[in-house]
Amino acid sequence: MTGASALYVGPVTHRRFKPKMHALRYRVFMLLLDLDELPGLFSRLQLLRPGRFGLMSFRARDHGDKAHDDLKTYVSGRLTDAGIESGGPIRLLCMPRVLGYGFNPLSVYFCHDAEGRLTAILYEVRNTFGQRHSYLIATPEDGPDSVQQTAPKRFYVSPFMDMDLTYVFDVAPPGEDVRITIQVRDDKGPVLTAAFAGQRRELTDGALFHAWITHPLLTLKVMAGIHWEAVKIVAKGFRFRGKPPLPAQPVTIGTMVTPSREGASHA
Template sequence: MVTAPSAGPPAALYPCVIIHRRRAPQRYALRHRTYLWLVDLDHLPELPRPLGLLAHFSARDHFTGRAPSIRAALDGFLDQHGIDPRGCRVLMLAHARILGHVFNPLTLYWCYAPDGTVRCVVAEVHNTYGGRHAYLLHSDATGTASVAKDFYVSPFHPIDGHYEMRVPPPGELLHLSIRLHRPGSPPFTAAVRGTRRAATVPELLRLSLRHPWSTLAVSAAIRFHGIRLFLRGLPVQPRPGRRTPESLS
């Protein structure tokens, strides 16, 4: 069993499929299968040796990369945005570091108030150029929030428009979606669909064998499809100055 301290809830695994669809200026769709972890930031799972190579969570992989823990980094972000994180329980959905490598295009943090309601959601985005940015979301009863786009992610989209993110807390099923709305263009959509599994050693081994080095596969797939779109003639948008972790907002 993948264990957590007795005070915390058990972690979960979500085998899932990630779907991207664009309709202009060219129609293109991709599907990628992987798996994600759902963990309590105050009670990160502990794996028996040597299975720690298959899942490790490090503060250097999130926000500025300099905080002593992921929870401390998130609390600092919330403080900067006028939200008191004390008493909040936080669930994080993300890839773990596998065999020394991790890439999280999107990490989600659900911040729960002491009464169990979702106080806010933080969406942390990484691009393949080493940049990081975090968005603070105040979602409605359906888990939907809108936020202006403020970060260069794809070389085929400039920094304009806004995101409509549907990020309800994960249950037995994981249903997430993001729609990028830009002036004069049909929306670009991305979705994640998954089913909850208990985070046991057999389940982790099964998923690791089915999706070996899954985080490297994710970053490789993004580059592969980017090259295909470029060769199809999709115009590349200029990349602004590099956004460093220090510029997170």
């Protein structure tokens, strides 16, 4: 066994419902990194290196506020600011850098208290303009298998999306599988749904090499795919929205909703 850290492989799907239908699907792999386990992982694994370069690598300053090498301290500070109990493991789900290049449209931190209970999820969103913003939301005390949360959209991600929208997050925290579904809604219903569903694999050099062979140039393909999909969206007649200023606060606090899929679909 390799501890809590793991590798998850599965599809990312996007489906836009209006003003016109548009859908995409591609496969990715993501790392679940227990931030306390990083030193041990880097000493044990040959194919995952700290810093910018390597076949695959992880650099703390690609995440958070770009100023902290200790991501756990950074995230713990955000939890304290929000009055959310912490003190336990913080596990980050993200894509690694591949051959020195990294881009994560979404990184997700699963935050636990000292007894190991999931107390909050921090969603770190990054756009292609080099900006980032986070949404921090507490989780129910009873720790259901599926967590539903919501937050107002505060951050400009796509030039084809309005700002006056709401996110609804439906998450099955990491276990044998992980599922993250984000529904974007306006006052009339769903606008877009994006999801990742991954199956767990042990985090070993063999698993990393297989993931690299089957998903070569992963992060470059994600960035190229974003721009290629933008070309197709423009061809369908979608109009551009201007880029507003960044939110005044780097973290938006969201709210829990009923721990049922029905509740999430009607939030």
